[in-house]
Amino acid sequence: GVLAHLEMLEAQAYEAAVKQEEMEQQKEKLARLKARVRELRLQRDELRAKVDLQQKRQLGKEEVVSDPAQPRAQAVLEWKIKSVKAMLEVFYLTGISGKLTKRGVCFCISTAYEGTYLDSYYLDLLAKPEVQIHRHSVPIFIPLEQIAQKYLQTDIRRFLSVLSDHLNAYVGRRYQADQLQEHFSDQIEGTLQRNSLCDLLVFNYNVSSKSKTFPFNVRLLYRDLCRSLPTEVVVSCT
């Protein structure tokens, strides 16, 4: 009757559940085995690569041993490369170095102040139809156009020399102003007034003597843009 029917359904459901579980277990096993296969394949490839490398090394060693003339040629080449590199470094240390490009030259002006290396500036020059500046990284407040107008066409050495003087002087003034702010910040009253070219510095400081403090004002003017020392100093007691 009804009970028997229900029993039958229950049994069917139980069987179905068991089958499902089996299937899921099988799936899991399959996935694990696949992953293992991948792992092993990877290992195999790695080992293969290692073997190849070893073989190549062996061959390499053999070749060297069999040809005594080769190492000498190689040593000579290495020495040549080293000396060329050293020469390039010497050029770089002179402050003005360059490299030929397809359409002209690219100059690098390196600056320094009293033993501290500072920024490098670049000029990409074209040679045809006439010498002209294609690109550059010179700061906008350096009078590059004026210097170029005067010397670029006629005397390129002088052009580079004058530009290098301007850049080195600017960088020197800036470095000194930065050092002043950094190391003497406790002695300066208020802020140090400066400008882009660092050719005008104004600051105040106090001098105390016999329990009285005297406020001083200093104005440093650098009229010569190629020098890193002031041309005019005005010290006043306010």
Add this chain to the structure above:
Amino acid sequence: MDETVAEYIRRTVLKIPRDEIKTILQKWGFLSETQLQTVNFHQIKENISQDVVQLCEENAADIKQAAVLDIIYNHIYPNKRVWSVYQMNKTGEEMEFFDLTDFKKKFKRRLRSALKNVTINFREYEDNAVWIRIAWGTPYTKPNQYKTSYVVYHSQTPYVFISASVLKSNLPLLCQALVVASSYHDIHEMELRSHSLNSLKDIVFKRYSQNFQTYYPRPLQERNVAPENADLRIIQENRSEKERIQRVNREVFGDGPQPKLEFAQYKLETMFKSDPKMDVLDKREPFRCLVKFSSPHLLEALKSLAPAGMADAPLSPLLTCIPQKARNYFKIREKKGLFPGSFVSP
């Protein structure tokens, strides 16, 4: 304290993100530390701004201090405004000393002689930049503090960065005052605009990364590239082409980050080249067309086009010349050589 000043301070404080309000007020320096301690900076901004206004009342703030707060806000968030670049020219070689006090005096005098009702405030920053805030009035009304123009000028450079906002009619007055104060002869607007003030500075001051050929290349920074899958079964077929693209890209764009521009606009006045049978245009007239590229960061997007395979390397010089020519508005005429001219935006 004037009601308009109070309202202005309140609105300025409301603009600042809540977490930054305290630091900005400290930078302002108008309220003492003890006063700032009394404010709860965790409440809603409405209440914070009311408290701040209350403290300003105690200190009797006037429009000058309120203007300084506004300058500080705009200095920290300059990208909320659109900046244009202007270039000044001078004939002759006189290298005059740039004296800041002199500049400020001349500027104020010149501007006030043309229009009395203006509020002018200055603030200097460490990088030799002078920020000028001008609030405009008319010959018959007091300055409107909500109609402001900003000027950023670096001493001894011919470039001025102006964010004019609303009143374009006062621009000639502003330009004239700048020219007189900085001892130049004239000024004109460049075709260069962006939200990012620092990027505009990078472009005209040539501070962006250019790739120069030298025997001493600066060490390339190791980029965080995910190591290529060392699956030896994968072979790169076009490795040499990829390397060529990288090399060409680096030559054009340099190694460092690009200046941030939001758009480049090209106005074309060239003839439409079509199949004569198509007969689109009977008249042989230039086909007027405007091409605008926009992006949150246009130059970086252009830099990544070729490596992503979306464009051929090298890219068109019309796109890559943007930082070097310092312009992002172009007018292109018929090809005798395409040459960019000046463009006046509508």
